[in-house]
């Protein structure tokens with residue numbers, strides 16, 4: 001491995017621009033020289049090897065004579081899955097422990113080893129199970145993996161998934177979030193070690209925690225867990241037991257789980273201490289996402305979420321049609337959904353919604369109509385959408401409908417066409433973040449199994465746009481501008497020419513706010529950064545009690561500047577370091593001021609507070625604020 005790194009470094013030093021294919025060729029050449037039974041070199045092992053050598057064998061590393069520029073090139077070449085941090089932040093997804101859910105949706109997985117709606121084979125779930133669902137352990141192990149893959153991890157978005165967040169006890173919620181912050185804070189603190197190797201406080205604490213969980217009687221052995229839960233899982237799958245009853249049977253009377261549950265509590269003071277420490281930590285939380293159900297949203301709950309540090313809410317909307325909701329056992333009306341989105345926006349949160357096509361009772365036409373209303377009517381218009389096709393998972397109530405023929409998955413052609421229409425109907429201020437769930441193919445009994453569904457949909461959508469442009473067809477006029485949704489237009493890992501960017505404003509109306517989406521775009525309409533500004537309407541203060549802001553206060557709900565993640569502490573050439581964020585904020589101030597607002601709030605995260613202070617904002621209880 002040492003020889004391979006030395007060869008790559010030499011070639012980069014000589015000015016060669018190595019591509020992924022060149023790297024593969026180098027690896028193949030070296031693999032050919034190996035004995036047939038020797039373990040082969042692979043790309044994914046190179047970066048961890050390089051970083052380990054730098055940390056633990058400084059004399060070997062020094063012999064490579066690597067300058068900071070050369071190291072940047074090397075890491076870019078060896079990095080696995082660069083898109084993971086291309087949106088400007090490194091993401092860590094964590095899963096809460098198995099828990100009852102107050103919903104009972106017929107398509108929702110019932111894996112008793114997981115919180116409702118998740119399956120043990122999903123990557124984040126496997127990680128959670130290996131870490132006893134402990135937030136500290138999940139963060140510590142994910143952070144290590146991201147670093148080994150070469151991602152810069154000083155700006156972290158934490159995504160907390162699992163069932164319905166508001167169904168968990170408050171003390172568990174506070175403990176869970178406190179431990180997330182603690183893990184990031186400890187990751188950068190050194191701790192003495194017996195063998196003289198450098199180690200972090202997080203590694204030391206993680207070892208102790210694992211030991212404690214084992215002592216309590218928990219295991220993370222997959223076969224052991226399957227054996228311990230298979231009888232209950234079978235009864236759930238056969239419809240003899242509900243998921244909630246199974247959770248009570250498996251965990252509520254279990255001594256080990258009772259012991260750990262008793263320890264899973266923290267106070268708000270504990271949390272605030274870790275949050276304060278995180279402001280200066282190396283791994284700062286720049287976004288905290290929590291998943292809940294729209295019908296559980298109220299002003300008191302949103303205030304609590306804000307105190308936890310949440311900046312974005314994921315909500316399962318799934319459909320706007322009350323008939324579909326009833327058939328799928330998700331009792332909610334259009335008014336419930338509109339109110340949830342409205343309140344969430346007034347609190348400054350970004351809204352990340354889940355929307356499903358092909359639910360029981362839906363047809364391709366009702367799906368198209370439903371989605372179009374969702375992305376265009378003033379009552380809805382979410383910021384982000386996970387747009388999934390419904391898939392049949394073993395043990396769900398939907399199986400009976402599949403068997404009696406009342407539900408069928410769309411064939412691929414139909415599904416792709418529905419999604420193409422949805423993508424083309426999505427406005428430029430909305431981001432479609434995903435098009436598939438992370439279910440593995442063997443968990444899907446019927447429905448889409450293609451992991452590249454998004455690529456298929458985007459390719460077909462592009463064809464449709466080209467076709468419409470060439471025919472100048474009137475009916476298709478609305479799509480000739482191409483795909484507008486944000487994710488498709490993100491500059492990703494590309495560098496941008498700042499001089500070529502233009503600042504555009506897209507205004508739109510919701511029930512309670514005037515919204516302004518400010519975006520920096522390239523001549524090709526790629527997006528280099530954006531800001532979401534909300535100006536609350538006076539009616540909002542008549543409609544809702546206990547809003548956290550006054551009628552003369554505007555709100556920045558999101559600022560996002562793209563470009564490969566560069567360290568908070570280093571200057572860089574990406575879009576993040578060219579003052580794009582600052583000019584977006586200044587433009588937001590001008591708009592708010594010109595509409596008569598006296599103050600501007602920002603829903604900052606713990607790790608971005610210092611940045612906003614530098615932009616003239618002062619700390620408040622739930623938001624930072626600047627006088628206009």
Ligand code: SF4
Nearest residue numbers: 101103104105108117
């Ligand atoms: S509310 Fe969410 S987690 Fe609960 S049953 Fe419905 S889909 Fe599943």
